[in-house]
Amino acid sequence: EAGVTQFPSHSVIEKGQTVTLRCDPISGHDNLYWYRRVMGKEIKFLLHFVKESKQDESGMPNNRFLAERTGGTYSTLKVQPAELEDSGVYFCASSQRAVRNSPLHFGNGTRLTVT
Template sequence: EAGVTQFPSHSVIEKGQTVTLRCDPISGHDNLYWYRRVMGKEIKFLLHFVKESKQDESGMPNNRFLAERTGGTYSTLKVQPAELEDSGVYFCASSQDPGGVYGYTFGSGTRLTVV
């Protein structure tokens, strides 16, 4: 089966611009998660979708970040306007069950660089 796909793999944008990251989960996985690792830090949870609904968005850093999952399929994470401290790797993951009993499948990530 196809894994979790993230696009783009790399993005370099200027401070103040807008960037949209996309994640295609494994087909049939209702649960979709966004995580990120900023430079020198640990991987941090951002939010969790169950189908198209946001189950937990407690990790979203501020209102410059907007995540959507229209129709409960792919998800987008928009950063507007981007700031220097937003640079890092953004990971998407999906799972069959919310508890991750069978583990989460992560994508390869999108490396975002804000200059």
């Protein structure tokens, strides 16, 4: 089966610009997660979708971040306007069932650099 795919793999933008990251989960996976790793540190949770519904968005840092999953398939994460501290690697992951009952499959991430 195809894994979780993320696009783009790299993005370099200037402060104040807008960037949209896309994630295509594994087909049939209702659970979709966004995580990010900033400054090479720990991987931090951003939010969790079950199908098209936001189950938990407690990790979203502020209202410059907007995630959507229209139709319950692919998801987008938009950063507008981007700030320097948003630089990092953004990972998407999906699972068939709740995280306690099935492993998370991660994409290779989008490396975002804000200059």
